[in-house]
Amino acid sequence: MTLFIDLTLNGLTYGLIYAAVALGLVLIWRATRVINFAQGALATLTTYVAATLLDRSLNYWVAFAVALAAGLIFGALTERVFMRPLYGKPELNPVVVTIGLLILVESVAGAIWGSTDRGLTPAFSQLGLTVGHTYLDFSSFDIFILVSVLVLMGLMLVLFRWTSLGLKMRASAFAPEVARLLGVRVGRLLTVGWALATFAGALAGVLVAPLLLLSPNMMDPVLVYGFAAAVLGGLDSPVGALVGGVLTGLGISYIGGYLGSSMETVGAAVLLVVVLSIRPEGLFAAAKARRV
Amino acid sequence: MLEVSGLSVSYGPVAALSEVSFKAEEGSITAVLGANGAGKTTLLRALTGLAPVKSGSARWASNELIGRRTEELVRLGVAHVPEGRGVVTELTVEENLRLGALWRKRQPDFRQLIERTYDLFPPLAERRSRPAATLSGGERQMLVIARALVARPQLLLLDEPSLGLAPLVTLELMRTVKELSRRDGLTLLLVEQNATSALSIADAAVVLSIGRVVITGDPKTLAADDQLRHSYLGF
Amino acid sequence: MSRADRLPGAERLKGLQGQPLAWHIALGIVAAAVLYLVTSSVSLYDNTIISEIAWYAIAIAGLSVLTGVSGQISLGHGAFMAVGAYGAGLMMEHFRLPLIVPILVGIAVATVLGAVVGLPATRLRGPYLAGVTLALALAAQDLPTKFSSLFNGDTGIIVNQATPPGGVNPERWLAWISLFGAIVTMIVLANFMKSRYGRALKAVRDDDIAAQASGLNPNRMRVLAFALAAGTAGLSGGLFALWSGIVNPNSFSLFLSIQLLAGMVIGGAGSLVGAWWGALALVYVPQWTNSVTSHFSSVSAITANVQGAIFGLLIIVVMMAAPTGIQGWLSGGYRRLRRGRSRTELEPVLPLDLDLSSTSTAPERTRP
Ligand SMILES: Nc1ncnc2c1ncn2[C@@H]1O[C@H](COP(=O)(O)OP(=O)(O)OP(=O)(O)O)[C@@H](O)[C@H]1O
Numbered sequence A: 001m002t003l004f005i006d007l008t009l010n011g012l013t014y015g016l017i018y019a020a021v022a023l024g025l026v027l028i029w030r031a032t033r034v035i036n037f038a039q040g041a042l043a044t045l046t047t048y049v050a051a052t053l054l055d056r057s058l059n060y061w062v063a064f065a066v067a068l069a070a071g072l073i074f075g076a077l078t079e080r081v082f083m084r085p086l087y088g089k090p091e092l093n094p095v096v097v098t099i100g101l102l103i104l105v106e107s108v109a110g111a112i113w114g115s116t117d118r119g120l121t122p123a124f125s126q127l128g129l130t131v132g133h134t135y136l137d138f139s140s141f142d143i144f145i146l147v148s149v150l151v152l153m154g155l156m157l158v159l160f161r162w163t164s165l166g167l168k169m170r171a172s173a174f175a176p177e178v179a180r181l182l183g184v185r186v187g188r189l190l191t192v193g194w195a196l197a198t199f200a201g202a203l204a205g206v207l208v209a210p211l212l213l214l215s216p217n218m219m220d221p222v223l224v225y226g227f228a229a230a231v232l233g234g235l236d237s238p239v240g241a242l243v244g245g246v247l248t249g250l251g252i253s254y255i256g257g258y259l260g261s262s263m264e265t266v267g268a269a270v271l272l273v274v275v276l277s278i279r280p281e282g283l284f285a286a287a288k289a290r291r292v
Numbered sequence B: 001m002l003e004v005s006g007l008s009v010s011y012g013p014v015a016a017l018s019e020v021s022f023k024a025e026e027g028s029i030t031a032v033l034g035a036n037g038a039g040k041t042t043l044l045r046a047l048t049g050l051a052p053v054k055s056g057s058a059r060w061a062s063n064e065l066i067g068r069r070t071e072e073l074v075r076l077g078v079a080h081v082p083e084g085r086g087v088v089t090e091l092t093v094e095e096n097l098r099l100g101a102l103w104r105k106r107q108p109d110f111r112q113l114i115e116r117t118y119d120l121f122p123p124l125a126e127r128r129s130r131p132a133a134t135l136s137g138g139e140r141q142m143l144v145i146a147r148a149l150v151a152r153p154q155l156l157l158l159d160e161p162s163l164g165l166a167p168l169v170t171l172e173l174m175r176t177v178k179e180l181s182r183r184d185g186l187t188l189l190l191v192e193q194n195a196t197s198a199l200s201i202a203d204a205a206v207v208l209s210i211g212r213v214v215i216t217g218d219p220k221t222l223a224a225d226d227q228l229r230h231s232y233l234g235f
Numbered sequence C: 001m002s003r004a005d006r007l008p009g010a011e012r013l014k015g016l017q018g019q020p021l022a023w024h025i026a027l028g029i030v031a032a033a034v035l036y037l038v039t040s041s042v043s044l045y046d047n048t049i050i051s052e053i054a055w056y057a058i059a060i061a062g063l064s065v066l067t068g069v070s071g072q073i074s075l076g077h078g079a080f081m082a083v084g085a086y087g088a089g090l091m092m093e094h095f096r097l098p099l100i101v102p103i104l105v106g107i108a109v110a111t112v113l114g115a116v117v118g119l120p121a122t123r124l125r126g127p128y129l130a131g132v133t134l135a136l137a138l139a140a141q142d143l144p145t146k147f148s149s150l151f152n153g154d155t156g157i158i159v160n161q162a163t164p165p166g167g168v169n170p171e172r173w174l175a176w177i178s179l180f181g182a183i184v185t186m187i188v189l190a191n192f193m194k195s196r197y198g199r200a201l202k203a204v205r206d207d208d209i210a211a212q213a214s215g216l217n218p219n220r221m222r223v224l225a226f227a228l229a230a231g232t233a234g235l236s237g238g239l240f241a242l243w244s245g246i247v248n249p250n251s252f253s254l255f256l257s258i259q260l261l262a263g264m265v266i267g268g269a270g271s272l273v274g275a276w277w278g279a280l281a282l283v284y285v286p287q288w289t290n291s292v293t294s295h296f297s298s299v300s301a302i303t304a305n306v307q308g309a310i311f312g313l314l315i316i317v318v319m320m321a322a323p324t325g326i327q328g329w330l331s332g333g334y335r336r337l338r339r340g341r342s343r344t345e346l347e348p349v350l351p352l353d354l355d356l357s358s359t360s361t362a363p364e365r366t367r368p
């Protein structure tokens, strides 16, 4: 029973990290029909920025904030420099560019900071908590992970549902031409969208680094599971990203815990195939617009 | 006044508009007519920076429209209701309307503006928080026109507003359009397949054929001239 | 399409073009003769490189047909190579059979797996399918560890060099085998693209409903495409096993799949000639960067990463400067030179479902 509880809590923790990555992928997919494979690498870069600041013994929260801000900037730059010239070109091209960027960024990170694993000081203790008389494999830092991702999701929800900026972003994503006719500067909003998406990735990076150890390709598996989560939830749906992330996290945690860790990837693949066979566009596939 | 002169558009080797020139008085309704593929939609798209203009100009008030970016035009008082499917189906009715008001940084009268628009189109008011995807075709047309009005334009470009509407609804729509033009001093370019109803409310008419202006003039004469109707409007 | 029909003496051969198979075989024989001369005249080391280029080109060509002709995308093609390599490797380890048998077994197993994976592919589109193939690539890396007794875990299985008939150097012999495999692959794929099935696949890619209406079964076509691409990767994997002498999970990391995809797009998606450009890039760019950096820097963190950085940069630059890949760029240049001739000889290098909506009438869902 404690194993089950531990696995559940663990799965939730990782699941929310996957959800943050998935959210970043969904935001970009919705707006530009691109899967941003560089998202993980960019997050690694921002996490290294945080690590460097922490090494200079800066306050954790300063480093945390700078990493997230760096995420905004890297995202915006990526869109401006690499994506903008490619809109309207064959669909595969921007995707492949993000793959090129993934390799480039990871190599640059390796050249600057070396390829060996290193730790990252967490914000809170990573020691398991004791509830009553049971020791749980669940720490204050894990709680911090849950809270920060949920806060991120909440902020995004508020932004998209209730602000003009969010409305403009949704309009630009769904109907760019109509949005432009109504005076929305669609190009600028795409940049904002990429910035926000990379911001979400940057959060995932600083949160996951204390769990995984920081190295140039730390985010590779996280990105793959985040992608699986986004696909599972439905690539157009931010809510799907959250649900998909949690399901992926739990699924992998149970499979790893009960069947052994080498079954994790196999289990995830099977799960993905089964779910997509039933719902080919993910759990939260957008209802088809009524044709008139 | 809107003054279009020598406007040419081509898609690659295909010329969609050649040397189109005409004038539209301020506060008037100009019907733009022509057979399928005549270039009506292209004309409106050229005016709002959506079609590749080769040469020519279009002056509105004291501004040149050609060469500007689409998103700037609403700031010059130009609103364009595109042909078909202009509704953002993923948004609610109200969000679609809000979108029209967003271009102004401060929107003090925004609530009031939307309420006034609802008065004009009561069916929309009842459905304000529904996803626009659930609207009927006619309701969608109302929504896109209402949204354009929320943007408070002085020049309104309507591309086939009657598309897919029942004759009675079309009549109703034309009356509303006429009313708007009179009340707010709107200048209108009205592209229509349904020539009879468009001519019935228009102050002037422009007939396009294969990308060229073949007739400009008084809508009444045009409606009366069987020969012209036959050769260019196909009825 | 073929380079030969621009050669002066090629007029006579034109008659063959009516029968693609005969034509492709004729081309193949010419290529084999040329390659025989090349392999005999270059060093043994270069022969190893030739083998490497060959197995890369085979895998990329299959992927290219899958993406270019059917519009499907696989991010896990390395997994099919792994299947071919393990299949062939295990056969060679346990049985003494002529070389062709284990290779064919590897192809067969990969093809079957491809068909199985192709089944969900019948319903999935774009990134959803990419997600599945990506997960597959990861799983393929972990399975050998899970079934350690069969696959010998992370250590992997040792594959003995192919024993050449008397007098021939093993490196040269392997180069011949690999090139033979590559030529057969190119003939099969070229023929497939020209065949009823290939054309049907294009129809399916362009318009599902129209294809259905004309009596094709789009789903069956997609499974077929996937199986074919997987089988080609299986052959590539078998040759890889011979080339590297060892088959272990590390050889088939996700990075391999990504490399193959990158090679395909760099060369030009949908083009068989492009597959060779891609293979050349995958083999020579790392070599070249290694030799250059060793001159300039001795800091290990930097030297270890320059290769990756340049590779990444190359992908980005090619995609931005030549969106249809090297082959698309070359044939574009060729077409520009020949402008005015009525017949366009060159198959367009196929981009994935070109986004026609962005210029035409549908205002929704278009990109700026
Ligand atoms: N994006 C485009 N690319 C190529 N040709 C185009 C494009 N848009 C329009 N055309 C062509 O330009 C010509 C004029 O088209 P346009 O849409 O303006 O016609 P229309 O008068 O609005 O017709 P309808 O009454 O059917 O809406 C047509 O021949 C059309 O095929």
Ligand SMILES: [Mg+2]
Pocket (backbone or CB within 6 Å): B040, B041, B042, B083
């Ligand atoms: Mg039209």
